[in-house]
Amino acid sequence: HRLEVDFREGLARGEFELYYQPLVDAVTQQLRAMEALVRWNHPDKGLIAPDRFIAMAEDTGLVGALGEWILQTACAEAATWPDHVKIAVNISPVQFRKTNLLDVIMCALVDSGLPPERLEIEITERVLLEWQADHLSILHQLKNLGISVALDDFGTGYSSLSYLTTFPFDKLKIDRSFTRDLLARDHCGAIVCAIVNLGRSLDMLTLAEGVESEAQLRMLRAAGVDQVQGYYIGRPAPARDLVFETGRRQ
Numbered sequence: 001h002r003l004e005v006d007f008r009e010g011l012a013r014g015e016f017e018l019y020y021q022p023l024v025d026a027v028t029q030q031l032r033a034m035e036a037l038v039r040w041n042h043p044d045k046g047l048i049a050p051d052r053f054i055a056m057a058e059d060t061g062l063v064g065a066l067g068e069w070i071l072q073t074a075c076a077e078a079a080t081w082p083d084h085v086k087i088a089v090n091i092s093p094v095q096f097r098k099t100n101l102l103d104v105i106m107c108a109l110v111d112s113g114l115p116p117e118r119l120e121i122e123i124t125e126r127v128l129l130e131w132q133a134d135h136l137s138i139l140h141q142l143k144n145l146g147i148s149v150a151l152d153d154f155g156t157g158y159s160s161l162s163y164l165t166t167f168p169f170d171k172l173k174i175d176r177s178f179t180r181d182l183l184a185r186d187h188c189g190a191i192v193c194a195i196v197n198l199g200r201s202l203d204m205l206t207l208a209e210g211v212e213s214e215a216q217l218r219m220l221r222a223a224g225v226d227q228v229q230g231y232y233i234g235r236p237a238p239a240r241d242l243v244f245e246t247g248r249r250q
């Protein structure tokens, strides 16, 4: 309960901050997008990671206010970046189900002037678990606006692949557990290759998460993954620390 009170006050006091992590082309290393990752600078407890407060925000309904702040802030920030760099924003399943997501997204785009083509939303398979007609309708409306939709943490959780034929995702983000075990376990390479082929057949980009070494990057490239993300490519950093080269990130 204490955390919940702190959370309400923290939102009002501007204690939340977005960090940004690069998503790059696997071959050319060209910057494609930045993923917004929320952090909480707690006055006493220091920097708090989202897995400590997102669930609480979902349970208390505060995820609506937090999600709105995140979308507004991420779009406003991205509007100042080079045109070819997209902004990827995580949408929690509860935010997806219980809030007026389309309105909130439209407002963030209008207020920031960010073209919809530069916004990518990331949803997890958890959203699809309670798949309903209006979820599908929201996703289709987002796509019709030009916003892209990525399926986050792909390959974990709910292994039904049938929803891939129900909705045309733009990107499959291969969960970092597959990247982590690439060198240690043979079958992980096979799974990554299978997902890459699946993506190609369904006309979806593939991205490998959690790339932490050159060896992993080389294997992912060989497997034909389109994009990569991870500490080896770039760590999440606050907006003030971002540096953009023209078309390239060093």
Ligand code: G
Residues within 6 Å of the ligand: 036, 037, 038, 049, 050, 051, 054, 070, 090, 091, 092
């Ligand atoms: O950034 P970090 O690795 O600590 O994130 C941990 C988890 O929190 C991840 O599952 C990530 O998707 C989630 N997360 C990070 N930022 C956001 C956000 O802005 N909104 C939502 N809904 N989840 C986020």
Ligand code: G
Residues within 6 Å of the ligand: 021, 037, 090, 152, 153, 176, 209, 210, 211, 212, 229, 230, 231, 232, 236
């Ligand atoms: O669930 P989602 O993919 O949105 O989670 C993203 C989280 O993964 C971020 O909070 C980020 O801190 C974390 N992350 C990003 N790159 C790496 C990495 O290379 N290794 C590990 N272990 N975590 C990472």
Ligand code: MN
Residues within 6 Å of the ligand: 035, 090, 122, 152
């Ligand atoms: Mn994500």
Ligand code: NA
Residues within 6 Å of the ligand: 152, 153, 173, 175, 209
């Ligand atoms: Na992920």
